Amino acid sequence: MSRWRPIEIVFVLGALSACKSGENDIGEGLKNPDRHIRSRAVLALGDSKDHPGSVRALEAVLRQDPDRGVRIDATVALGQLGRSEEHTSELQSHH
Numbered sequence: 001m002s003r004w005r006p007i008e009i010v011f012v013l014g015a016l017s018a019c020k021s022g023e024n025d026i027g028e029g030l031k032n033p034d035r036h037i038r039s040r041a042v043l044a045l046g047d048s049k050d051h052p053g054s055v056r057a058l059e060a061v062l063r064q065d066p067d068r069g070v071r072i073d074a075t076v077a078l079g080q081l082g083r084s085e086e087h088t089s090e091l092q093s094h095h
Contacts, residue, residue, distance in 0.1 A: 026041050026044060026045060026048075027057075030061060035067040035070055038070045042061055042070060042074045043076065045077050046077030046078070046079075054077070062074050
C-alpha cells in the first residue's frame with residue numbers, strides 16, 4: 001500500500017475540484033505535465049454529465065497522452081460513461 005505525502009493529497013484534491021468545476025478546468029487538468037493530475041482529470045470525465053464532450057476528450061487522451069497509465073484511466077472513464085448511459089436508458093424505458 002502506498003503512502004501519500006500531505007502535499008500530494010493537496011494537489012490531488014485541487015486537481016479533482018478543478019476537474020469538476022468546469023470544462024476549461026478539466027482541459028487544463030488534461031494538459032498538466034503531471035501524469036497523476038491528468039489521470040484525475042480523466043477519471044473525473046467519467047462522472048461528467050456531458051457525455052459527448054467527455055467522449056471526445058477521452059478519445060483525444062487515448063490518441064495523444066504519452067503515459068500508458070493515463071490512457072488506461074481514459075478507458076476506465078469511457079466505461080463509466082457507457083454504464084451511466086445504459087442506466088439512464090433503462091430508467092427512461094421504465095417510465
